[in-house]
Amino acid sequence: MAETLALTAATKAARYAELLPQIDALTAGESDLTANLANTAAALRQAFGFFWVGFYLVKGDELVLGPFQGPIACTRIRKGRGVCGGSWAQARTLLVPDVEQFPGHIACSSDSKSEIVVPVLKNGEVVAVLDVDSDQLNDFDADDQAALEQLMQRAAQWF
Ligand code: SME
Numbered sequence: 001m002a003e004t005l006a007l008t009a010a011t012k013a014a015r016y017a018e019l020l021p022q023i024d025a026l027t028a029g030e031s032d033l034t035a036n037l038a039n040t041a042a043a044l045r046q047a048f049g050f051f052w053v054g055f056y057l058v059k060g061d062e063l064v065l066g067p068f069q070g071p072i073a074c075t076r077i078r079k080g081r082g083v084c085g086g087s088w089a090q091a092r093t094l095l096v097p098d099v100e101q102f103p104g105h106i107a108c109s110s111d112s113k114s115e116i117v118v119p120v121l122k123n124g125e126v127v128a129v130l131d132v133d134s135d136q137l138n139d140f141d142a143d144d145q146a147a148l149e150q151l152m153q154r155a156a157q158w159f
Helices: 012-028 033-048 082-090 142-158
Strands: 052-059 062-069 076-078 094-096 114-122 125-134
Touching: 012 033, 012 142, 033 052, 033 062, 033 125, 033 142, 062 082, 062 125, 076 082, 082 094, 082 114, 082 125, 114 142, 125 142
Parallel strands: none
Antiparallel strands: 052 062, 052 125, 062 076, 094 114, 114 125
């Protein structure tokens, strides 16, 4: 397993293209879910400097905080609540350019300005969501969505 990430690309799409195979390599020999989610959150934050990167896991009728990188966060989110609960309920990615314009947004931190939440689908069911928050407005676009959805398709095999 590599001990450091090798990231040289200047554009975001190219950086994701460099990063995804390295996350594959980091997780390939590891069967433990927590270990793989933890390294994925760390790799994404290290590569892009996002404000908060982490996972919420579906447990019963709630999402429960899982491995993350960043400031402390809310521990439980109900289905349909906030961006994370909305992504779970709709089983699709939610891209929010300005969290203050999103009805029901759950503010774990007032420094969070924009957000993307990508569900992890296993056999058609949402088992977790990846939440990435930025302290900049409008920080996520179709490049983030495409790369993070690809990453979460691979993450489904860890569950
Ligand atoms: N903002 C999220 C809650 C999670 S935190 O930001 C880490 C939401 O509305 O679902």
